[in-house]
Amino acid sequence: MALTSEDRVAIEQLNVRYAHTTDQGDGERFAACFAPDGVFVSSRLGEIAGAEALADFARTAAAAPGAQVRTHWVNTVLTDERADHVAGRCYAMVVEGGAQPRIVASVVYEDELVRNGDGDWRFRRRAVRIVG
Numbered sequence: 001m002a003l004t005s006e007d008r009v010a011i012e013q014l015n016v017r018y019a020h021t022t023d024q025g026d027g028e029r030f031a032a033c034f035a036p037d038g039v040f041v042s043s044r045l046g047e048i049a050g051a052e053a054l055a056d057f058a059r060t061a062a063a064a065p066g067a068q069v070r071t072h073w074v075n076t077v078l079t080d081e082r083a084d085h086v087a088g089r090c091y092a093m094v095v096e097g098g099a100q101p102r103i104v105a106s107v108v109y110e111d112e113l114v115r116n117g118d119g120d121w122r123f124r125r126r127a128v129r130i131v132g
Contacts, residue, residue, distance in 0.1 A: 045057075
């Protein structure tokens with residue numbers, strides 16, 4: 001599977017949608033970032049699978065104390081074509097705003113990306129590892 005420039009931009013935009021929907025607590029749009037059989041793997045919470053559970057996760061995360069001033073900054077997206085998916089890896093910072101902004105977490109996302117029936121990219125598996 002050879003990735004085009006359009007594929008790479010679409011994958012980056014998927015990461016952007018993921019970050020924004022996480023911060024906004026938009027459960028349905030967050031879940032739509034994942035394939036129907038998609039799984040989110042948290043180093044703290046374990047595996048979360050299925051659209052309803054993924055949507056609940058996003059809503060709950062956005063309602064956590066301090067979440068209203070937190071934003072996810074995703075960058076350095078790296079992709080590697082495989083036979084049946086694209087392996088992705090990127091870094092992110094979680095920044096807490098307010099009078100004295102600070103980085104509250106540094107994370108690494110390890111992804112398996114696939115196209116859905118419409119040709120759009122989705123996470124089949126996204127694993128997050130907090131590194132700081």
